[in-house]
Amino acid sequence: MKVAIGSDHGGLRLKEEIKVLLDELKVDSHDFGTYTSASVDYPDISRQVAEAVAGGEYERGIIVCGTGIGVSIAANKIKGIRAALCNDVFSAQMSREHNDANILTLGERVIGCGLARMIVEVWLKTEFAGGRHTCRVDKIMELEKN
Numbered sequence: 001m002k003v004a005i006g007s008d009h010g011g012l013r014l015k016e017e018i019k020v021l022l023d024e025l026k027v028d029s030h031d032f033g034t035y036t037s038a039s040v041d042y043p044d045i046s047r048q049v050a051e052a053v054a055g056g057e058y059e060r061g062i063i064v065c066g067t068g069i070g071v072s073i074a075a076n077k078i079k080g081i082r083a084a085l086c087n088d089v090f091s092a093q094m095s096r097e098h099n100d101a102n103i104l105t106l107g108e109r110v111i112g113c114g115l116a117r118m119i120v121e122v123w124l125k126t127e128f129a130g131g132r133h134t135c136r137v138d139k140i141m142e143l144e145k146n
């Protein structure tokens with residue numbers, strides 16, 4: 001699996017921890033920035049990661065900001081993206097099983113590194129359940145057509 005990853009300055013440190021985890025899990029990833037603690041606008045990073053996932057170059061994306069909220073809102077504006085803000089493990093699992101989320105967003109100022117590692121690992125390993133959830137996800141994607 002190829003994973004696109006990114007953060008603004010508010011999520012930089014947690015993103016670095018997640019990159020270590022992805023290496024440990026032998027997951028192929030690319031960091032779309034930001035690369036320094038200088039202040040940046042989170043929609044710019046979110047857009048790059050979301051377009052890389054929507055374009056099919058990467059199967060999944062992970063984006064971190066201070067709360068996880070801004071990057072999630074921005075990513076969901078890109079067609080084909082189902083970004084889920086999951087600051088707990090249960091939501092991470094459900095976002096994959098029920099919503100087929102293709103982007104995970106996290107808040108560095110909300111959760112610690114240990115919890116973030118568990119969330120990322122569960123989110124990457126959980127498959128979409130399909131079945132009754134398929135037509136619901138299809139209906140979400142229908143909303144993009146207008």
Ligand code: RB5
Pocket residue numbers: 008009010011042065066067068069070071
């Ligand atoms: C940056 O200060 C902060 O607003 C950003 O990281 C994020 O929390 C926005 O949703």
